[in-house]
Amino acid sequence: MDSTVLRGAAVVDGTGRPAEPADVLISGDRIAAIAGPGSIPTDGVSRVLDLSGLTVMPGFIDSHAHSDNAALLDYTDASKTAQGVTTEINGNCGFTLAPRAAENIEGFQSLVRRIFPEHDWCWSTYPQFLEHIAEAGLPTNFASLIGHNTLRIAAMGLEERPPSLQERHIMRRELDEALAAGAVGLSTGLVYPPGVYSRTQEIVELASALPATAVYASHMRNEGQHLRRSIDETLSVAEQAGVRCHLSHLKVADRRQWGAMAEVVEGLHHHRAAGVHITQDVYPYTAASTMLTALLPPWMHAGGTRPLLERLRSAGCREQIRAQIADPTADFENYALAAGWENIVVSSSGTQRYDGASLAQIAHLRGQDPVDALADLLIEEELRATMIMHIMAEEDLQRALADPQTMIGSDGLPQGTGGRPHPRAFGSFTRVLDVYVRQRGLLELEEAVRRMTSLVADTFCLPGRGRVREGHFADLVAVDLEGLEDRATYAEPQAPPRGIEHVWLNGEPVVDSGRPTRRRAGRVLRARH
Known part of the structure; x- marks a missing residue:
């Protein structure tokens, strides 16, 4: 079994505790030991890596991704591993690539081809989709919500009406199958068709089927003029269904409403104090993309x-x-x-x-x-x-970032469509560390790492991920904090960061001395509800 000793680094373990000097032993796909500097024996170890001057952290977890098609690309996409991401929560905004019902294929194709490149859609059910991408090979660990838009299309196409009783049964059946296959929860995209045609009670009915370990995540109906009303709807769904809820890419997306985030965050604190379990993700930019x-x-x-x-x-x-x-x-x-x-x-x-x-x-x-x-x-x-x-204000972004329940999500659109995409797909995580930790001091390093690791793993029930801990999977990133630089811009969105020196994914090096190895070492992560 391959093994590697990481020596000389400071370790930020993902819990929020201060960094400490320690050595780490990777054995196979696990962290086998964490001990004081120089105290791990190296006899029989495959590799000893001197990481003096670097900081070892858990691999970052992208809490809001759209990499559902990453395994289907004819190249290995390294946009996430290059910034230290080892796990992605996909299936956001109501979109998943399964299920696909034969009678409503046209509706499925109508929507996915607006955002995804062409692929060979050769599956029907959600379990079949997971089997297909696992066999194709994954550039990061793949966890996923199940998308309400996709469920609705499978049941009734892109119709602008409430579902019939039979159509509601179809959506519930497909949801149950996805949860049994390991989906981490349900997502809605209530600004997009056909979710925009749904009523609140339709969402409550589906969310009520979620087990306690699953999450209801929503791209709300409105993130600008009617943001507060949309948050109220999301919280109402959570309270009526008795589930945990997650606000996707929380923002004030309306130049006429700039400054409203302070009141929004205060309202979330009030609801949490009343016992509602609410988290949210943010991408660290003032531009949206869709x-x-x-x-x-x-x-x-x-x-x-x-x-x-x-x-x-x-x-x-x-x-x-x-x-x-x-x-x-x-x-x-x-x-x-x-x-x-x-x-x-x-x-x-x-x-x-x-x-x-x-x-x-x-x-x-x-x-x-x-x-x-x-x-x-x-x-x-x-x-x-x-x-x-x-469309957003920096002040509002920083207020959302400062909230302890805010995690980081790239919300990067699917790769493979070319053009000049949003830099968030290539720089979100390094930007947090570079801009909001090092340059502006909005977050302490250890707190920023917690938001990008253990907070996400705990919220989406990913055991063995999100911490540097003995027995956990060896998803790790070694960062040169002094040399760290986020280089992705709107003009050059795909410019890779500097300072991400090493990344291990399930114990395999996917970034080595700053260079992507292009290994597809990711796995499908299945929730056990």
Whole structure:
């Protein structure tokens, strides 16, 4: 059995305790021993690694990922391991790549192809999906929620109506199967179709089926003008269903509402004091990113791709879109009004003609008003385009980061679509350590590491992960804190960080002396409810 002794480093164990000098023995896929410097015998050890000047931590856990397709790529994506991430919580925002029902394949394809690259979708059930990706090989450990949007599509496609009794039974059956296969909980994406068409009681019914060890995680209906109302709905679901809840990428996504995070965080403290179990994740940037189609009012999406494209071609529908986007009282997540056309940038598309340009710039280049430019662009790209929205305030971000129940999630969009993606997929974890620990002092090192490791492992019930502890899996990262630099920017989003010197994933080196090894050493992590 391969073994490695890590010598000379300071160890931050992930619990929040102060760093201490210690040596660590990796044996196979486990941490076999942690002892004082120089006290672990090296006889028979495969490798002794001098890490003097470095800090060893648990491998970071991305609490909000969209790497559901990572195993399906024809290359090994190292964007997460390069920043020290060894485990990802996938299936967020209501999206998973299973189940897929034959009678509603068109609805499934309509939604996933707007954000994922083309793949050979050769499974039907959630257990089959997990078996497929495990066989293909995983660049990180894969844990996953089950997505409500995907459940709803499997049961009833992209219909804009409440589910029938039979359709509710189908969703419940698929949810139960996913939980039995190891899903860590249920996620909703209530700003996206078809989740946007659901009512609160539909979510309560599904969440009530979750065991005590599972989590209800929600991308809420609104993160701007109606943020407080959306939080209230999420907490209501949790309280009625009797489950733990997690707020996905907590933010104030509306320039007109900047400064509201202080009141939001205070309200969360009040609910926690009353006994509601609430956590949240944050990505350390003031720009959001999602599908370009999310700029459209919800009614546009009903029925899937073909009806949506027909509506985009309709002059009458465009007039309705224009009027709704301009209406400050419109009751939907109105990103265009909340951000402004000049602050919405196309990040990736099929043709890549406008990648990196704002919608205001695109409209000017085309001699159109922004709504017509948006509609024509979506038609030309066959809906396959994503955007970056500069929509949040640094002050609000820091208030959310400071809360002890905030963990870090990249929310990086799936790899493989090209373009100029959001840098959060490549730099979130190094940015926290570089900017918010070292430069600004918002968080102490040990507390930041706790947020990125044990807090996530405990919340999503991942035993044996998230701590440097004897018997735990050897998911570890060795960091040069003095040389650490987050280099991913909006102009160069894929620039790798400096200072992540070594990463072990289940005992295997996936970053060695700062260079990715491209090993697929990840595993499917199945919750045992």
